[in-house]
Amino acid sequence: MFGGGGEDVVVPRAFKLLKELEKGEKGGAGLPPYLSYGLADADDDDDLTHWTGTILGPAGTTLDMRVLELSIECGERYPERPPEMRFRTRVNLPFVRNDGRIDLAALGVAQAWRRNNSIEDALNAVYHAIARPEVRRLAQPPEGARFD
Template sequence: VLLKRICNDHSPTKLGNLSKLEIHSAACPHQQTPNNMAKVPRNFRLLEELEKGEKGLGAGMAKPTVTNAVVEACSYGLDDGDDLLMTNWNGTILGPPHSVHENRIYSLKIRCGENYPDTPPEVTFISKVNLPCVDQRNGKVDLSKLPSLSQWKRDFTMETILIEIRRQVEHQLSHGSSITLTPL
């Protein structure tokens, strides 16, 4: 009974010298990865992402690089701070510098279902955006159309998704295509 409770309870507490995550890993072999590493439970993973999102992406980097610039042009956070399941998130992507989209903000809704991070979240643009990976009827992003995300991996994050979408925006602009923004 105790092991079943531990498997279903992912709250961050300590039991003796062992953390609940360590006990969970030992008690719940069905939640282990093929290389025998314990899978981080959904809520722990989302708490990590929330903490990183609140600190700001790319924060603490010693010197700016091209990659850091892309990271700092994306942000995300919980849609509702009272959402204990951490399901609904907001994301933003800043338009690339030195383009007609500089200083524009692309807003997205991110929905992390109960199987996240094993399955990708649903990502939807709030504004209508003309990108090959976006369904023009409803703003939903088709992650399979983003080369580096076409094969979803558990270690991908909301940050990974936002960075890849921003790279798609930059790629679109560098190839002379326009990106139109209109409210949905």
């Protein structure tokens, strides 16, 4: 019997990512206005691995209203493991390494990650970390500076 026995249905990686892509492309369908994401190259990424995202810097921070660009990689272990994320826009944040890679473990995302989490959840965690009191006033590189 389909769906019986209280078993959780495991949605295949590709189906989950297609659903995330649809939400990211539609934007307004429940996506916070300060986030956006989609495939980096829809014509050349059949595995739905390479994504790009943007975060609008939180109000009242030193990144207020800046458009922060990120590259996102949903490896073959996604969604069991969180995506790897890297800022392309140069930022000075305690959870961002010198090459722009985001330390999701430092944000608590890696430890709390569940299969039903999404790219949106990971981006939201970064957004909220930027707005933390101990981070919000950190000096930032000039607008337009990049890691890559």
